[in-house]
Amino acid sequence: MNEIRIFSPATVANVSCGFDVLGFCLDSVGDEMVIRKTDKKGIYITKIEGFDLPYEAELNVAGVSALAMYEAAKPDCGFEIEIYKNIKPGSGIGSSAASAVGSVFGMNELLGRPYNKIQLTEFAIKGEAVASKCEHADNLAPALFGGFTLVKSISPVEILQIPTPENLYATIIHPQIEIKTSESRAILPKEVPLQNAITQWANVGSLIHSLHTSDYELLKSSLHDVIVEPYRSQLIPHFNEVKKAALQNGALGTGISGSGPSIFSLCKGLESAINVKDAIEKIYSKTGIEFDIHVSKINTEGVKIL
Amino acid sequence: MNEIRIFSPATVANVSCGFDVLGFCLDSVGDEMVIRKTDKKGIYITKIEGFDLPYEAELNVAGVSALAMYEAAKPDCGFEIEIYKNIKPGSGIGSSAASAVGSVFGMNELLGRPYNKIQLTEFAIKGEAVASKCEHADNLAPALFGGFTLVKSISPVEILQIPTPENLYATIIHPQIEIKTSESRAILPKEVPLQNAITQWANVGSLIHSLHTSDYELLKSSLHDVIVEPYRSQLIPHFNEVKKAALQNGALGTGISGSGPSIFSLCKGLESAINVKDAIEKIYSKTGIEFDIHVSKINTEGVKIL
Numbered sequence: 282m283n284e285i286r287i288f289s290p291a292t293v294a295n296v297s298c299g300f301d302v303l304g305f306c307l308d309s310v311g312d313e314m315v316i317r318k319t320d321k322k323g324i325y326i327t328k329i330e331g332f333d334l335p336y337e338a339e340l341n342v343a344g345v346s347a348l349a350m351y352e353a354a355k356p357d358c359g360f361e362i363e364i365y366k367n368i369k370p371g372s373g374i375g376s377s378a379a380s381a382v383g384s385v386f387g388m389n390e391l392l393g394r395p396y397n398k399i400q401l402t403e404f405a406i407k408g409e410a411v412a413s414k415c416e417h418a419d420n421l422a423p424a425l426f427g428g429f430t431l432v433k434s435i436s437p438v439e440i441l442q443i444p445t446p447e448n449l450y451a452t453i454i455h456p457q458i459e460i461k462t463s464e465s466r467a468i469l470p471k472e473v474p475l476q477n478a479i480t481q482w483a484n485v486g487s488l489i490h491s492l493h494t495s496d497y498e499l500l501k502s503s504l505h506d507v508i509v510e511p512y513r514s515q516l517i518p519h520f521n522e523v524k525k526a527a528l529q530n531g532a533l534g535t536g537i538s539g540s541g542p543s544i545f546s547l548c549k550g551l552e553s554a555i556n557v558k559d560a561i562e563k564i565y566s567k568t569g570i571e572f573d574i575h576v577s578k579i580n581t582e583g584v585k586i587l
Numbered sequence: 588m589n590e591i592r593i594f595s596p597a598t599v600a601n602v603s604c605g606f607d608v609l610g611f612c613l614d615s616v617g618d619e620m621v622i623r624k625t626d627k628k629g630i631y632i633t634k635i636e637g638f639d640l641p642y643e644a645e646l647n648v649a650g651v652s653a654l655a656m657y658e659a660a661k662p663d664c665g666f667e668i669e670i671y672k673n674i675k676p677g678s679g680i681g682s683s684a685a686s687a688v689g690s691v692f693g694m695n696e697l698l699g700r701p702y703n704k705i706q707l708t709e710f711a712i713k714g715e716a717v718a719s720k721c722e723h724a725d726n727l728a729p730a731l732f733g734g735f736t737l738v739k740s741i742s743p744v745e746i747l748q749i750p751t752p753e754n755l756y757a758t759i760i761h762p763q764i765e766i767k768t769s770e771s772r773a774i775l776p777k778e779v780p781l782q783n784a785i786t787q788w789a790n791v792g793s794l795i796h797s798l799h800t801s802d803y804e805l806l807k808s809s810l811h812d813v814i815v816e817p818y819r820s821q822l823i824p825h826f827n828e829v830k831k832a833a834l835q836n837g838a839l840g841t842g843i844s845g846s847g848p849s850i851f852s853l854c855k856g857l858e859s860a861i862n863v864k865d866a867i868e869k870i871y872s873k874t875g876i877e878f879d880i881h882v883s884k885i886n887t888e889g890v891k892i893l
Contacts, residue, residue, distance in 0.1 A: 302789045433793045433808070441796050441805070475777060478784040478814070482791040483608040487739045489795040490747050499747070502739070508784070 284317040285390050286587045289383030290427075290580050291368045292375035293451065293545045294419035297506040297536035298484035302432050304375075306423035307451060308580035312379045313587065314343070315363040316387030322359040324348050324384075331366035343380040346408025350385045353404070354395060360388055370412070372455045373543035378420030381408030386425065386584045398425050402438050413462060420539065427583030429492055446495040449579045450554035452532070454523065454561050455543045457571040460516050465540040468512045477507045497533060497549045504534025504547065517541045522564050530560040551576070590623040591696050592893045595689030596733075596886050597674045598681035599757065599851045600725035603812040603842035604790035608738050610681075612729035613757060614886035618685045619893065620649070621669040622693030628665040630654050630690075637672030649686040652714025656691045659710070660701060666694055676718070678761045679849035684726030685890075687714030692731065692890045704731050708744050719768060726845065733889030735798055752801040755885045756860035758838070760829065760867050761849040763877040766822050771846040774818045783813045803839060803855045810840025810853065823847050828870050836866040857882070 290311035296303040312331075319325070324338040324347045338344030343362055351360070362384050368376040385404045389396050396404075405421045422430035422440045433439040484503045491499035514520040514537060523544055527535040531553045532546035546561075548554035554576045565572050596617035602609040618637075625631070630644040630653045644650030649668055657666070668690050674682040691710045695702050702710075711727045728736035728746045739745040790809045797805035820826040820843060829850055833841040837859045838852035852867075854860035860882045871878050 299788070299792065301785045302792065431789065431792050431796065433789050433805075439808070441793055443796060469781065471781060472778040473781050473784055475775065475779050475814070478779055478787065479607045481784065482605070482788040483737065483739050485788040486605065486608065486737050486791045486795045487747055489792045490737065490749060490799070493796070493799045499739075502745070508781070 282391060284315065285387050286313060286315050287383055287387045287584060288313055288587050289379040289386070289584045290424055292378055292420045292423040293453070294375065294539040295509070295537065296488070297504040297510070297534055298481050298488060299431070300506065300509045301417070301419060303429065303485070303488070304419045304423040304432070305429045305445070305451070306427045306580040306583050307374065307453065307577040309575050309577040310368060310374065310453070312367050312383060313365040314383040314387060316384065316391060317361040318391050319359040319361050324351055325359065325361045326364065327361045328363035329366065330364070332370055334364070334366070334370070340411070342377045342408040342411050343384040345411045346381040346405045347384040347388060349407040350388055350396070350404040354392060356392055369455070371459055373537070373539040373541045374453060374455065375420030375424060375539065377409055377412030378405070378424050381405040382421055382424040382584050384408070390586065399438050399440065401425055402440065406435065423583065425583050428579060428581040431489070443489060443492045445579050445581050446492065446497065446500070448550050450548045450551055451577050451579060452527070452546045452548060452554045452557045452561065453538060453543055453575045453577065454565060455573045456518065456565065457573070458518065458542050460540065460542050462540060465513055465516060468516065469509060470512070473508050480507050500547070501533040504536065506536055510537060513537050513541055517544065518570060519564060519568055520544060523561050526560040526564050527557045530556045532557045588697060590621065591693050592619060592621050593689055593693045593890060594619055594893050595685040595692070595890045596730055598684055598726045598729040599759070600681065600845040601815070601843065602794070603810040603816070603840055604787050604794060605737070606812065606815045607723070607725060609735065609791070609794070610725045610729040610738070611735045611757070612733045612886040612889055613680065613759065613883040615881050615883040616674060616680065616759070618673050618689060619671040620689040620693060622690065622697060623667040624697050625665040625667050630657055631665065631667045632670065633667045634669035635672065636670070638676055640670070640672070640676070646717070648683045648714040648717050649690040651717045652687040652711045653690040653694060655713040656694055656702070656710040660698060662698055675761070677765055679843070679845040679847045680759060680761065681726030681730060681845065683715055683718030684711070684730050687711040688727055688730040688890050690714070696892065705744050705746065707731055708746065712741065729889065731889050734885060734887040737795070749795060749798045751885050751887050752798065752803065752806070754856050756854045756857055757883050757885060758833070758852045758854060758860045758863045758867065759844060759849055759881045759883065760871060761879045762824065762871065763879070764824065764848050766846065766848050768846060771819055771822060774822065775815060776818070779814050786813050806853070807839040810842065812842055816843060819843050819847055823850065824876060825870060825874055826850060829867050832866040832870050833863045836862045838863045
């Protein structure tokens with residue numbers, strides 16, 4: 282096998298209470314990439330469609346993660362990478378993670394899988410850091426492993442795969458506005474009230490328990506973020522209206538996807554997710570802000586060969 | 588049935604990372620109580636052995652929880668309560684919770700179980716508040732439900748029963764010193780670094796996952812408390828030495844039981860728990876401080892009829 286086409290999915294990080302540690306994987310949104318073995322050594326990005334991104338491998342998220350793996354593997358060949366990007370950079374649903382994961386997953390397949398997913402995460406972290414200026418894996422982990430993941434530690438990389446209830450869907454709205462990463466970080470306090478932190482870890486614990494037991498009511502009562510959302514939601518126009526409408530129309534929970542501006546809702550069943558989509562659409566179409574909206578089953582497979 | 592003898596177990600609250608929300612139940616340490624129906628209406632504490640506690644029901648933890656239930660149930664009888672106390676008040680292994688739980692559990696049995704365990708928790712909270720000056724359920728929940736519990740909320744009472752791995756044992760040392768509850772509270776900061784809070788909820792999430800999956804290695808790497816232990820451990824003589832010796836001798840984790848002074852270690856298997864007991868005993872017998880030390884299987888049953 283000398284060439285492979287892969288699907289690298291969008292992901293939702295944080296998941297309300299799980300700031301910086303939890304994430305889940307989407308099914309209906311993702312990038313496609315073609316990875317091709319070449320005689321000429323090195324990593325070459327030969328095509329980028331969808332968005333304007335650098336072709337130099339050292340400056341491109343997919344290129345940097347590919348280079349990290351290439352330097353470790355020292356193969357007798359090179360690789361060409363074509364990127365068909367559907368996830369808009371800066372949308373808050375793991376655009377850079379999809380790129381970082383796609384190249385290393387594809388190369389690993391072409392090399393006969395010398396690396397496991399933890400090792401692939403380590404390479405992908407290098408690519409992710411190009412986009413987000415810090416090493417983190419809360420989008421990489423669900424993109425690679427699928428389903429719900431908990432990043433227990435990134436040094437060393439420790440990732441837990443949490444079970445996904447059968448009938449869980451997400452509705453994602455992406456308002457076409459830009460939030461600067463620097464701003465979404467600067468707005469967070471360095472210290473938080475102990476009482477709020479306790480509420481947050483009670484919710485993280487019960488969220489994990491609800492996923493293990495497919496307890497949708499408990500999932501619903503766990504999807505609260507008393508630490509980060511009160512700050513970051515200020516940066517997303519009409520966040521509170523969207524959240525209220527989603528919950529009134531049956532969403533189990535609604536929160537900021539990653540650092541925004543995308544907003545996710547988790548729903549029991551496809552019908553509920555579509556109802557929530559309709560309700561959010563109604564609100565956002567009045568705002569004059571352009572937006573995309575998607576319904577997706579939770580993707581338990583992660584990145585895959587097409 | 589007019590009389591019942593029950594065993595009301597000791598419990599460990601907090602469990603390192605799970606400050607204020609997690610707890611587990613012990614098997615080898617607990618109080619015994621006899622509850623007896625009487626024609627004379629009211630709640631009467633007729634015997635207390637082991638420790639010097641008030642006989643007036645309104646001032647006694649077991650009496651106050653009994654009164655809360657008695658006022659709700661309005662039965663045609665009264666109750667006598669005998670308390671054979673083995674858990675020293677103030678030891679940090681749920682002495683007041685055992686009393687509060689025992690009386691309402693026993694009365695409920697004699698009345699034909701009109702209340703479920705959530706309702707019993709609500710009554711017991713009233714008794715617990717007499718001893719600890721605030722309403723909390725992190726010792727009550729494991730005493731009533733057994734095993735590991737997560738108190739998601741106390742208003743309304745929401746308690747999750749988390750699975751207990753088959754082969755899990757605890758070693759508990761109780762140094763015979765007094766820590767004032769006021770002091771152990773005052774020493775805690777009102778605000779904590781966000782970064783530490785994130786570490787803590789990653790650990791809570793992975794601890795819950797480890798209990799669901801019986802993953803002892805993950806349990807071990809989750810039993811860390813970066814928020815409370817650094818403060819409260821200062822109040823417990825030789826805490827760091829005990830912890831180091833326990834971990835070196837195979838404990839999965841070691842932390843403060845409740846607000847101390849008791850120290851718990853969780854261990855895989857009875858043999859390991861005994862090794863840890865021996866190692867801690869060696870350290871503490873040099874300190875000149877009197878102490879009790881116990882090994883206990885995790886009790887998955889909770890309070891029970893003898």
